Amino acid sequence: MSEDICVIAEKKALLSVDEAQARLFAALIPLTQTETIPLKQAIGRVLASDVPSPISLPFARNSAMDGYAFSSTGLSPQTPFTLKCVGSVFAGTPFTHALQQGECVRIFTGAVVPDDADSVVMQEQVRVTGQTIHFPADVAFGKHIRQIGEDVRTGDVLCSARKTLSAIDLGLLAAGGIEFVDVIRKLNVAYFSTGDELIGLGLALSTGKVYDSNRYSLHGLLQNPNYTVFDGGVIADDRALLKHTLQKAAEQFDVIITTGGASVGEADYIHAVLTECGEVNFWKIAMKPGKPLAFGKLGNCYFFGLPGNPVAVTTTFDIFLKPALHYLFTGANTRKPLLFSAICTTPLTKSRGRREFQRGILTQTLSGELEVATAGLQGSHVLSSASAANCYIILNEDTTGVACGEVVTVLLFNPLHSA
Ligand code: AMP
Numbered sequence: 001m002s003e004d005i006c007v008i009a010e011k012k013a014l015l016s017v018d019e020a021q022a023r024l025f026a027a028l029i030p031l032t033q034t035e036t037i038p039l040k041q042a043i044g045r046v047l048a049s050d051v052p053s054p055i056s057l058p059f060a061r062n063s064a065m066d067g068y069a070f071s072s073t074g075l076s077p078q079t080p081f082t083l084k085c086v087g088s089v090f091a092g093t094p095f096t097h098a099l100q101q102g103e104c105v106r107i108f109t110g111a112v113v114p115d116d117a118d119s120v121v122m123q124e125q126v127r128v129t130g131q132t133i134h135f136p137a138d139v140a141f142g143k144h145i146r147q148i149g150e151d152v153r154t155g156d157v158l159c160s161a162r163k164t165l166s167a168i169d170l171g172l173l174a175a176g177g178i179e180f181v182d183v184i185r186k187l188n189v190a191y192f193s194t195g196d197e198l199i200g201l202g203l204a205l206s207t208g209k210v211y212d213s214n215r216y217s218l219h220g221l222l223q224n225p226n227y228t229v230f231d232g233g234v235i236a237d238d239r240a241l242l243k244h245t246l247q248k249a250a251e252q253f254d255v256i257i258t259t260g261g262a263s264v265g266e267a268d269y270i271h272a273v274l275t276e277c278g279e280v281n282f283w284k285i286a287m288k289p290g291k292p293l294a295f296g297k298l299g300n301c302y303f304f305g306l307p308g309n310p311v312a313v314t315t316t317f318d319i320f321l322k323p324a325l326h327y328l329f330t331g332a333n334t335r336k337p338l339l340f341s342a343i344c345t346t347p348l349t350k351s352r353g354r355r356e357f358q359r360g361i362l363t364q365t366l367s368g369e370l371e372v373a374t375a376g377l378q379g380s381h382v383l384s385s386a387s388a389a390n391c392y393i394i395l396n397e398d399t400t401g402v403a404c405g406e407v408v409t410v411l412l413f414n415p416l417h418s419a
């Protein structure tokens with residue numbers, strides 16, 4: 001067979017990344033069960049319903065500055081004027097007396113502006129002699145007062161259903177006096193490594209064995225306040241054991257993730273077990289790294305059989321698992337992440353047929369242009385270059401390589417990490 005015929009044959013057998021994502025999202029049913037939790041525990045959780053504000057914000061008319069509050073009635077802003085200071089208003093202690101014409105009060109930020117006052121002038125703009133306050137010409141009237149409800153009116157939605165709560169959201173809800181929130185319940189996720197060659201940390205390595213690194217990557221990738229995560233350990237390459245362990249886990253968890261054993265080797269049983277005990281939705285994807293990726297269901301449990309190669313694990317997690325799990329508790333399909341165009345400063349090699357997610361290092365020049373360079377060796381076992389990288393360089397199926405200076409598409413996976 002010529003190389004082109006081989007590529008066509010392989011392409012037919014593999015599902016494109018886009019088709020696989022579409023099938024994945026079509027199969028997922030977002031969670032609906034909710035729980036009520038104290039506001040402080042709600043960071044990163046997903047709201048189950050709209051939260052209307054029981055109060056207006058600001059709740060009362062208050063000063064935006066430290067200064068002097070007065071009524072501008074009868075005063076001309078073009079002419080300097082003097083007013084008698086009849087008291088001070090502090091935040092938390094409203095001024096209880098009526099303010100007469102010719103009078104003002106010293107006021108501090110957040111203090112309630114007396115009903116009779118319509119203006120606050122900053123303290124830096126006035127001169128004080130005893131109780132007499134001298135205002136210069138051209139002070140602005142009607143300023144520096146925060147009006148009732150200018151931020152939020154009673155009944156306005158503070159945060160909407162299915163919003164992932166940020167630190168600012170917690171502040172907003174607290175400002176509205178919300179003490180408890182209803183959120184979507186946590187997703188129960190279990191993960192397992194599979195392979196006879198795997199040993200745990202702390203044991204001496206012998207030829208043929210490798211430390212089980214995938215469970216550590218998954219442990220990191222699954223840090224999310226919306227998941228309850230269970231580390232199921234290592235399952236040997238034993239079909240009966242695999243079947244038994246996964247079937248039992250499927251009764252307890254919403255999602256099972258395995259790594260390894262998903263390919264077509266003689267000790268790769270994931271596909272066979274999923275076929276026998278559940279349903280396979282798709283198996284092989286036209287992507288690199290990450291060709292063998294089995295997705296289906298074991299009873300009511302979603303099952304993701306990721307490849308064994310360590311970089312294929314993190315890549316398939318980022319491209320499929322992360323948006324899928326997010327969809328399960330937000331109900332929002334976020335599979336279109338922000339992509340950037342960058343000038344590639346190193347040549348890249350690739351063969352036609354699969355979409356590649358090459359690991360790259362994205363930087364910004366002094367003039368603001370984005371540049372990306374390869375992070376090094378691209379084998380799906382090469383964790384060191386993936387560790388040095390901060391982005392994927394996405395090369396489409398038909399691309400056969402990239403020359404220096406060409407524009408490529410990148411997806412950030414570690415925005416805090418820049419070279
Ligand atoms: P498999 O998909 O089971 O054929 O594994 C592919 C490659 O990934 C092999 O070189 C495995 O030794 C390696 N591998 C599988 N699972 C792990 C793991 N948990 N940690 C590190 N390497 C692994």
Ligand code: MG
Pocket residue numbers: 194195196237260261267308
């Ligand atoms: Mg294996």
